[in-house]
Amino acid sequence: MRSTRNVRRVASIPDRWLQLALRALARSDRTTIQIERLLTAKGATPGQVRTAVRRLTALHYLDDVAFASRWADRRLARMPMGRARLQEELLATGCPDPIVQATLRVTYRKVSERDLAMQVVATVGKIASPQMLGRVARLLSQRGFDEDTIETVVEPLMRERS
Numbered sequence: 001m002r003s004t005r006n007v008r009r010v011a012s013i014p015d016r017w018l019q020l021a022l023r024a025l026a027r028s029d030r031t032t033i034q035i036e037r038l039l040t041a042k043g044a045t046p047g048q049v050r051t052a053v054r055r056l057t058a059l060h061y062l063d064d065v066a067f068a069s070r071w072a073d074r075r076l077a078r079m080p081m082g083r084a085r086l087q088e089e090l091l092a093t094g095c096p097d098p099i100v101q102a103t104l105r106v107t108y109r110k111v112s113e114r115d116l117a118m119q120v121v122a123t124v125g126k127i128a129s130p131q132m133l134g135r136v137a138r139l140l141s142q143r144g145f146d147e148d149t150i151e152t153v154v155e156p157l158m159r160e161r162s
Helices: 004-011 013-027 032-041 046-058 064-078 083-092 097-110 113-124 130-142 147-161
Strands: none
Touching: 013 032, 013 046, 032 046, 064 083, 064 097, 083 097, 113 130, 113 147, 130 147
């Protein structure tokens, strides 16, 4: 005869994966792919992963579009960056490319890359030498700003020096 203890344990396995995912989401916002990878790494079967992800999506705990929007807003508030860098970082979180592209369009309608680049320049302080100007241009490039934006921001600084 089967014990009720084993039956309860078997019946609760889907809940186990859902609970594991919910705990992860409680700690931090995550993408669907991040939850899928987590559950797979913990031993869930592909079917169990799909079931948990469907349930989390239906409950609105998983929403890659909302994740990307919140993530982009938080990242830009903490560290102003250009479109290329933000795109790279969003893709690294596992957001699908169409969602990343849509998020970039919306995000950079709200704030211009030039304004973000000016915020970066403001953190540098007074630019006292040509070498410092070069460092600022490199910093802007590392932050994902395109050449046109960098030129637009750095050119007035060069004129100030002359």
